[in-house]
Amino acid sequence: MLCFYKKLRRLFKDVEREMMSLNHLSLLRPLLCQSMVRQVRFRLVVTSRVSAAALCPSTTCSPAACTRLYATKKTKAKAKSQSAQVNINSALVENIISLDEVNQDMKAVISALKDDFTRSLSIRGSPGALDHIVVTTEDGKFPLNQLGQVSMKSPQLIMVNMSSFPEAIAAATRALRESSMNLNPEVDGTIIKVPVPKVTREHRENLAKMAKQISNKAKDSLRRVRSHAVTQVKKAKEEHSEDTIRLIEKQIQQMADNNTADIDKLLAAKTKELLG
Numbered sequence: 001m002l003c004f005y006k007k008l009r010r011l012f013k014d015v016e017r018e019m020m021s022l023n024h025l026s027l028l029r030p031l032l033c034q035s036m037v038r039q040v041r042f043r044l045v046v047t048s049r050v051s052a053a054a055l056c057p058s059t060t061c062s063p064a065a066c067t068r069l070y071a072t073k074k075t076k077a078k079a080k081s082q083s084a085q086v087n088i089n090s091a092l093v094e095n096i097i098s099l100d101e102v103n104q105d106m107k108a109v110i111s112a113l114k115d116d117f118t119r120s121l122s123i124r125g126s127p128g129a130l131d132h133i134v135v136t137t138e139d140g141k142f143p144l145n146q147l148g149q150v151s152m153k154s155p156q157l158i159m160v161n162m163s164s165f166p167e168a169i170a171a172a173t174r175a176l177r178e179s180s181m182n183l184n185p186e187v188d189g190t191i192i193k194v195p196v197p198k199v200t201r202e203h204r205e206n207l208a209k210m211a212k213q214i215s216n217k218a219k220d221s222l223r224r225v226r227s228h229a230v231t232q233v234k235k236a237k238e239e240h241s242e243d244t245i246r247l248i249e250k251q252i253q254q255m256a257d258n259n260t261a262d263i264d265k266l267l268a269a270k271t272k273e274l275l276g
Contacts, residue, residue, distance in 0.1 A: 093248055096236045102229045102252060106222060106259045113218040113263060117270050120214065121207050130158065130194070135175045137168050144172055148192070160185075160192040208274045215267040219260060226256040 093099065119132030133144040144150065147168050149161040160176075162169045173192055176185040182203070186193045197203075229252045237245050 093244070096240060096244075096248060097229060097232050099248075099251060099255075102225065103255055105225045106255060109218050109221045109225065110259060110262055110266070112221075113215065113266060116214050116218075117211065117266065121211055121270060121274065129181070130160070130176070133175050133179050135168060135172045137171050142168075144175065147172060153193075156196050158194040158196060160194060161190065162192060163190040166190050204274050204276065208271050211267060211270045211274060215263050218263050222256055222259055222263070226252055 130150055131143065131145050134141050135144055135147055137147075144160065147162065147165045149164075151159050151161070153159045160172065162172060169187060169190065169192065173185050173187055176183045176192070176194060182197055183194055184197075186195075230249055233245055233248050233252070
């Protein structure tokens, strides 16, 4: 019986010891949790640093310093324009359209614009300033410099010697007076004296506006050339693939865009010249 009580008492002590250990464990639980969190965080930081070093071996920066490079709008536009460039061999599509002829027609528009700028927008007193004036006579229309000898008497006076065609003096005088240069010619025998008016700021601004109008007309002519060429290409759509037709249309549009840019450059240069 005594042995039984000893065993029972030992059993109670064991239970009591286990209960006390459980109480200590409940008290240590927050500390154990914090320790585990620290270990996990440490492992994550070490792993991220190792991966960052592998991605950026030449740098010792932290992962936050490894920034992503984004393309700017200017870079995107440049890349887009480069990818849109088309250069088709004219010989490969000559049975559809002659790209050389289209290019020549567009260049003719540029050449005509240059002539218009020189002929209609001259502000310097020189004999060449009257070359664009056309005289209407009974025998037809002739440039002034073919009917008379044009010379510069002084920076303020141009002389036109009409001794070779005295019968055209009246028509030449009328043509000079009706020109857009605001001229007031005077007849002295077979000589037409053309005083060069002083160029005012208002006159320069009017010439700049006229240059803008002339360049807009040139752009209209350029668009007509482009539209005519595109219409000609579309007629061959049934005989050729859509990709081929599309590439030719892009080539024509690219040519038109390049010539439009040339018109803008000519206008900018002429406007700067006129306004001083």
